[in-house]
Amino acid sequence: MEIRENLYYSEDHEWVRVEGDLAYVGITDYAQHHLGDIVFVELPEIDSEYAAGDTIGVIESVKAVADMHTPVSGTVVEVNEALEQAPESLNKDPYGRHIAILRLSDPEELGNLMNAEQYTAFCEQAEE
Amino acid sequence: MSKLIFEKSVKGARSFTLPGSDLPDRVPEEIPADFLREEDPLLPEVGEVEAVRHYTELSRKSYGVDSGFYPLGSCTMKYNPKINEWAARLPGFAGLHPYQPEETVQGALELMYELQRMLCEITGMDAFTLQPAAGAHGEMTGAMIIKAYHNSRGDTKRTKMIVPDSAHGTNPATANMLGYKVIEVKSDERGLVDVEDLRSLMSDEIAGLMLTNPNTLGLFEENIREIAEIVHAAGGLLYYDGANANAIIGIARPGDMGFDVCHLNLHKTFATPHGGGGPGSGPIGVKGFLVDFLPVPVIEKSGERYRLSYDRPRSIGKIHAFYGNFGVMVKAYAYIKALGNTGLKEVACNAVLNANYLRTMLAGSYDIPYNRLCKHEFVASARKQKKETGVTALDVAKGLIDRGFHPPTVYFPLIVEEALMIEPTETETRERLDAFVEALLEIDREARENPERLKEAPHKAVIRRPDETAAARNPVLKWEPGK
Amino acid sequence: MNYVPNPPWVVREMLDTIGIKSMEDLFADIPEAVKLNRELNLPRPESEMELRRDLAALAARNLAADDRPCFLGAGAYDHYIPAVVEHLLLRSEFYTAYTPYQPELSQGILQSIFEYQTMIANLTGMDLANASMYDGGSALAEACALACDTTRRRKILLPETVHPAYRQVIQTYAMGGKMEIVPVPGDEGIADPEAVTSRIDKQTAAVVIQHPNFYGNLETELRRIEQAVHGAGGLLIMAVDPISLGLLKPPGEWGADIAVGEGQPLGNPLSFGGPYLGFFAATEKLMRRVPGRLVGETVDRDGNRAFVLTLQAREQHIRREKAGSNICSNEALCALAATIYLTVVGKEGLKEIARRCHGLACYARQQLEKAGLKLKYRKPFFKEFAVAIGDPQAANAALLKEGIIGGYELEGALLLAFTEKRTRAEIDRLVSVLGGIAHE
The missing domain is CATH 3.40.640.10 (Type I PLP-dependent aspartate aminotransferase-like (Major domain))
Structure with missing residues (x-):
């Protein structure tokens, strides 16, 4: 299971990558592994505002479904439309495929998220 | 390669004809030109012989209770008596229009009225409606009745419904349809509702608790009276999911356990066939204080005459265009009449006997997480096999197909890993059960000796492990010519 | 009747295998307080012969639409089933x-x-x-x-x-x-x-x-x-x-x-x-x-x-x-x-059935109007229409007396449906009864 450095992680197994005031959000390798073969991704609408923890989309696999939450508050400025045609790319490259990009409204929230080391420990605990 | 009926179509082929028309030629037609269909619908063109062969072939690629043992947990795949099929097809039942004058359908209304009365006696409830077309439809009706009851008392802050973590998916989905927030109550280490957890969840915001008893692990909720007291004390109502009623008919009744609303599945407990997915029937029973909320119409009897009454101002309304699945009711009525006052208890006894027999015989080779006296079903687990050999519950299921059995329910309930939920029903012989045990033991041996073969199973079915991922990623939901 | 196949001696052996004394013990986990502990108050079991007789008698107390021309529709239709x-x-x-x-x-x-x-x-x-x-x-x-x-x-x-x-x-x-x-x-x-x-x-x-x-x-x-x-x-x-x-x-x-x-x-x-x-x-x-x-x-x-x-x-x-x-x-x-059904009637059959239904409805309209009745609405229809009639309940009763299952009762009208099973002769009978009422 891959966990990348320099990303923020949530307890719902989402990652955040920050570039300036933009936050790229996606799902972790752990999440895609547990969902299984992903068959469909429902994306949020551009310009929608969300608070941290809100559901911004839905990820479906053959036998499971999971809400996608945003770990940070902000406004959606872009969604990864390529996922509509190729949802399986989330299985192959979860850290290379963001779901959406949000303009951060409260960057301090990032402090509530885990770093790679903390997230590794969190996943190990979850597996037990 | 199985051809679709469309691929067997030959332009101009047909057997069906209408009688010659004796209408005068010059009857003016009514339909304006732009309301007419321009292009013909794409439908098959085949003669009768090919149609019959085609669907006969499809039947041979299907598997029913009549084909063999079908221990699908929580589905009660018992034998469907043939006399019941005959009865439902009698012209005096099958040929009735739902809006015929009441005096021309007295026999049908009497059958429904009597079926309701018998279901009341079987469940200990005070009144029944036969309108719901399926178990989930009944659940929805029951949840509506609960909501209507609270609303009628001005008690509108009850916005939450409790369901156990082992519940069927329909329970939370039903609660959601009614706008309830779903609260899960945990199971304890014995597989039963955690009474203390339930107590802590209760408040004046709880509309009720939806409970299956015996539960989806096949275990009787022994604390049911205490559970009922807790829910009632907080002003909530208790809903009985009748999916597992086959375990207790004639032995114990939801009405006596403290349930206020209950549904039954005529297609499970009362031997009406499942039809490959339906039609079923999910009647709802209620206690006296909820009778006013039942859907309309209600069948009333005055003197020797039966009538449909719509004059029920507090009713939730209608949930089916007509009166429910009458044809299914005929079969259930015939079944109850055949078994009578003594036969239903025999059903429960033998269903529980068969389940415990299988549980005992399998306990050595498969993990049984709650291995004690069960009711009509029990949940085994392939986790030992998975850990030791990599063979999963799904592989076990596919291995059973090669050995001529329908597999049990797999991966449910969610609280047991690698779950194999086994419900033999009362209509199986010991010989059948022994053969099933032998098949599962053989699969266990194969898992150790040749797991790859199981991973590739089934080897004897018409297809082998269809690609469900591809089906869901790029759904093909209809045939299109040339594709 | 019963559909439980194991005879008592087999049941006995199965109980022994489980390690339980009696059928009653299979329900030991059910608290006594909720046990029924009596026979259900239902009729005694019936043999298949009795069942057949009873059900046939119940069915016979109904009038099947198969036996009488049926002009009822309103969401359920008497079409032919091959x-x-x-x-x-x-x-x-x-x-x-x-x-x-x-x-x-x-x-x-x-x-x-x-x-x-x-x-x-x-x-x-x-x-x-x-x-x-x-x-x-x-x-x-x-x-x-x-x-x-x-x-x-x-x-x-x-x-x-x-x-x-x-x-x-x-x-x-x-x-x-x-x-x-x-x-x-x-x-x-x-x-x-x-x-x-x-x-x-x-x-x-x-x-x-x-x-x-x-x-x-x-x-x-x-x-x-x-x-x-x-x-x-x-x-x-x-x-x-x-x-x-x-x-x-x-x-x-x-x-x-x-x-x-x-x-x-x-x-x-x-x-x-x-x-x-x-x-x-x-x-x-x-x-x-x-x-x-x-x-x-x-x-x-x-x-x-x-x-x-x-x-x-x-x-x-x-x-x-x-x-x-x-x-x-x-x-x-x-x-x-x-x-x-759709396979057997096929593409052409379905078109013909639809046309026949419509043709019969148009014929009925023509005949009803000739008999002095009027449609409630002046709109194009397919196989069903409402004919204005003062007392639809009485009209239905009169039709039933003549062996015809009439229409769905609306306010001041009867809603009549025409499937391909209806014939010109049946419609003529319908019209003659309704026309007779209209002229009373």
């Missing part, structure tokens, strides 16, 4: 099977549902159809719920020309609090187009149009309504009679987003109102929100064509409290009847 349909439905591999969870053992049922979905999609002119639902009324209610869910709006415009029972079902489903029903008048026998368009706003999730409507009339202002609702970002839901689609322009061509209807006319007996099947078709855009079972085509490990239940992540057993609907079953056997 013998092949009933014959094939008795193949017990079909009717004694469960929902096709194990595709390897259920290819026959899965393929039949795939064929059904194809036929319904083609008939309605829609992109796709599900495996069927409980009945026409509940399918329509589910369509309304889907419209609210997908548009995130609340209002459903529901004309009075929609079947009253369907309207009641939708109203009951609205108890969930997620939709608000806005009634629309239909005084002229069609949904009042002014009233529809003036009520459409940004909260309108959908307009429901039954076509032909409950009164048998064509909704002649359909085009205008379609434009208005789509212009405001809402959906058009159409409820249609499947037989009419042999003749009438299908919902897909009218721009419907969802098309539903009662599938009973396709090879299913009247059976006092059920079991029937609701068909449900939609545009591709709504595919992942459609309620109920869907069967898809795929390939198996060896590359063979295979059929499976698909898009299951929509459904209650996976989505649980987030599912849009709680439905699990479809009416598979009724859908199979519809599939076999």
Whole structure:
């Protein structure tokens, strides 16, 4: 299971990558592994505002479904439309495929998220 | 390669004809030109012989209770008596229009009225409606009745419904349809509702608790009276999911356990066939204080005459265009009449006997997480096999197909890993059960000796492990010519 | 009768294997306080011979529509069912099977549902159809719920020309609090187009149009309504009679987003109102929100064509409290009847049946008018219309006396339906009785 450095992680197994005031959000390798073969991704609408923890989309696999939450508050400025045609790319490259990009409204929230080391420990605990 | 009926179509082929028309030629037609269909619908063109062969072939690629043992947990795949099929097809039942004058359908209304009365006696409830077309439809009706009851008392802050973590998916989905927030109550280490957890969840915001008893692990909720007291004390109502009623008919009744609303599945407990997915029937029973909320119409009897009454101002309304699945009711009525006052208890006894027999015989080779006296079903687990050999519950299921059995329910309930939920029903012989045990033991041996073969199973079915991922990623939901 | 196969000595040995003394001990976990501990108060068991006699006697207390010309419609129709349909439905591999969870053992049922979905999609002119639902009324209610869910709006415009029972079902489903029903008048026998368009706003999730409507009339202002609702970002839901689609322009061509209807006319007996099947078709855009079972085509490990239940992540057993609907079953056997029916009558047969129904209705109208009666509404119809009559109840009683099952009683009118089973002679008898009443 891959966990990348320099990303923020949530307890719902989402990652955040920050570039300036933009936050790229996606799902972790752990999440895609547990969902299984992903068959469909429902994306949020551009310009929608969300608070941290809100559901911004839905990820479906053959036998499971999971809400996608945003770990940070902000406004959606872009969604990864390529996922509509190729949802399986989330299985192959979860850290290379963001779901959406949000303009951060409260960057301090990032402090509530885990770093790679903390997230590794969190996943190990979850597996037990 | 199985051809679709469309691929067997030959332009101009047909057997069906209408009688010659004796209408005068010059009857003016009514339909304006732009309301007419321009292009013909794409439908098959085949003669009768090919149609019959085609669907006969499809039947041979299907598997029913009549084909063999079908221990699908929580589905009660018992034998469907043939006399019941005959009865439902009698012209005096099958040929009735739902809006015929009441005096021309007295026999049908009497059958429904009597079926309701018998279901009341079987469940200990005070009144029944036969309108719901399926178990989930009944659940929805029951949840509506609960909501209507609270609303009628001005008690509108009850916005939450409790369901156990082992519940069927329909329970939370039903609660959601009614706008309830779903609260899960945990199971304890014995597989039963955690009474203390339930107590802590209760408040004046709880509309009720939806409970299956015996539960989806096949275990009787022994604390049911205490559970009922807790829910009632907080002003909530208790809903009985009748999916597992086959375990207790004639032995114990939801009405006596403290349930206020209950549904039954005529297609499970009362031997009406499942039809490959339906039609079923999910009647709802209620206690006296909820009778006013039942859907309309209600069948009333005055003197020797039966009538449909719509004059029920507090009713939730209608949930089916007509009166429910009458044809299914005929079969259930015939079944109850055949078994009578003594036969239903025999059903429960033998269903529980068969389940415990299988549980005992399998306990050595498969993990049984709650291995004690069960009711009509029990949940085994392939986790030992998975850990030791990599063979999963799904592989076990596919291995059973090669050995001529329908597999049990797999991966449910969610609280047991690698779950194999086994419900033999009362209509199986010991010989059948022994053969099933032998098949599962053989699969266990194969898992150790040749797991790859199981991973590739089934080897004897018409297809082998269809690609469900591809089906869901790029759904093909209809045939299109040339594709 | 009983269907328990193990004789007492086998039961005894099984109890020994389990290690339990008696049948009673199998229920030791049930508290005494909730045990029944008495015999059920039901009649004694019946043998098959007694059962047959009793059920035949009950059935004989009904008057079957088969025995008398039946002009009742209003959502359930006395169409002819070819013998092949009933014959094939008795193949017990079909009717004694469960929902096709194990595709390897259920290819026959899965393929039949795939064929059904194809036929319904083609008939309605829609992109796709599900495996069927409980009945026409509940399918329509589910369509309304889907419209609210997908548009995130609340209002459903529901004309009075929609079947009253369907309207009641939708109203009951609205108890969930997620939709608000806005009634629309239909005084002229069609949904009042002014009233529809003036009520459409940004909260309108959908307009429901039954076509032909409950009164048998064509909704002649359909085009205008379609434009208005789509212009405001809402959906058009159409409820249609499947037989009419042999003749009438299908919902897909009218721009419907969802098309539903009662599938009973396709090879299913009247059976006092059920079991029937609701068909449900939609545009591709709504595919992942459609309620109920869907069967898809795929390939198996060896590359063979295979059929499976698909898009299951929509459904209650996976989505649980987030599912849009709680439905699990479809009416598979009724859908199979519809599939076999459409196969047997075929493309040409369905067109001829639709034409015959319409022709008989037109003939009846002509004859009724000759006898001095008038239609309640002056609108084009398909196979059903309302004839104005002072006392419809008395008219039905008079018809029954003459051995005719009359129409559905409306205020000051009888709603009469004409299937291909009716004959000129039967219509002439109908007209003579009704004409006689009109002249009294």
